[in-house]
Amino acid sequence: MKLRFTKMHGLGNDFVVIDATHAPVELTPPRVRAIADRHFGVGCDQLLVVEPASQPGVDFRYRIFNADGGEVEQCGNGARCFVRFVHDKGLSGKREIRVETRSGVIAPRLREDGLVTVDMGVPELAPARIPFLSDSDAVVQPLPVGEVTVAITAVSMGNPHAVQVVADVDAAPVAEQGALIERHQRFPARVNAGFMQVLEPHRVRLRVFERGAGETLACGTGACAAVVAGMLRGLLESPVRVETRGGELEIAWAGPDTPVLMTGPAVSVFEGEMELE
Ligand SMILES: N[C@@H](CCC[C@H](N)C(=O)O)C(=O)O
Numbered sequence: 001m002k003l004r005f006t007k008m009h010g011l012g013n014d015f016v017v018i019d020a021t022h023a024p025v026e027l028t029p030p031r032v033r034a035i036a037d038r039h040f041g042v043g044c045d046q047l048l049v050v051e052p053a054s055q056p057g058v059d060f061r062y063r064i065f066n067a068d069g070g071e072v073e074q075c076g077n078g079a080r081c082f083v084r085f086v087h088d089k090g091l092s093g094k095r096e097i098r099v100e101t102r103s104g105v106i107a108p109r110l111r112e113d114g115l116v117t118v119d120m121g122v123p124e125l126a127p128a129r130i131p132f133l134s135d136s137d138a139v140v141q142p143l144p145v146g147e148v149t150v151a152i153t154a155v156s157m158g159n160p161h162a163v164q165v166v167a168d169v170d171a172a173p174v175a176e177q178g179a180l181i182e183r184h185q186r187f188p189a190r191v192n193a194g195f196m197q198v199l200e201p202h203r204v205r206l207r208v209f210e211r212g213a214g215e216t217l218a219c220g221t222g223a224c225a226a227v228v229a230g231m232l233r234g235l236l237e238s239p240v241r242v243e244t245r246g247g248e249l250e251i252a253w254a255g256p257d258t259p260v261l262m263t264g265p266a267v268s269v270f271e272g273e274m275e276l277e
Pocket residue numbers: 013046064066072073074075076077078159160192210211212213216218219220221222
């Protein structure tokens with residue numbers, strides 16, 4: 001069976017996007033892994049599937065699969081690409097779209113200047129809801145990782161994040177520590193591991209070792225979680241420019257119980273057709 005797709009990226013976090021609004025597409029974990037494979041497939045960090053909404057008051061449903069085949073709750077860079085995709089494909093005439101994800105409804109808006117602003121919802125800090133196994137709801141918590149103990153802030157942006165502050169993001173042990181944190185026993189659903197260097201109250205550098213994908217060039221929910229963690233620690237003030245290896249995002253947050261707003265680009269690279277086995 002032939003399947004049409006669009007290759008997209010948000011700051012180099014790359015996606016294969018599939019339009020399943022007219023006919024369902026069956027995506028098993030082996031199929032997702034085959035498509036995401038950078039040598040034998042198309043190659044991507046995440047596969048995004050656009051489907052009809054399943055509830056009233058919502059325009060679409062958008063599903064997210066990591067390169068390892070697992071379906072997950074949220075993807076910030078993907079949300080920006082999603083709205084660009086439905087606009088470019090003529091699937092909706094609206095510039096602001098309400099879309100269901102596994103972790104609730106979010107609202108990406110395609111601006112006249114081509115950037116996309118996404119209301120990413122209210123961050124969740126209660127350990128049980130992240131999920132993070134802890135008896136304490138302290139903002140900064142020790143986490144033993146291999147031979148060292150790091151100080152993390154656990155945040156859910158619909159998906160789980162463990163953010164630590166580092167002196168120099170280029171020297172941070174992202175690959176080694178990221179892999180251990182991702183599968184740490186205190187994160188039963190696994191976790192995205194963020195490494196943030198604070199430059200100024202309104203500017204940080206960030207690298208993220210993503211659950212199910214490894215280090216990516218940028219992580220939208222990771223940027224939101226890092227700014228929330230930095231503001232809760234008293235290190236940052238909104239809005240914050242987040243510099244990733246793939247480019248910059250602007251993150252704004254008015255504080256607890258309010259939604260995080262993320263602004264950045266969304267780019268279509270090419271259209272393709274693949275054989276699905
Ligand atoms: N790249 C994404 C996040 C994708 C999902 C993540 N790896 C997870 O497993 O939660 C983003 O831009 O937010």
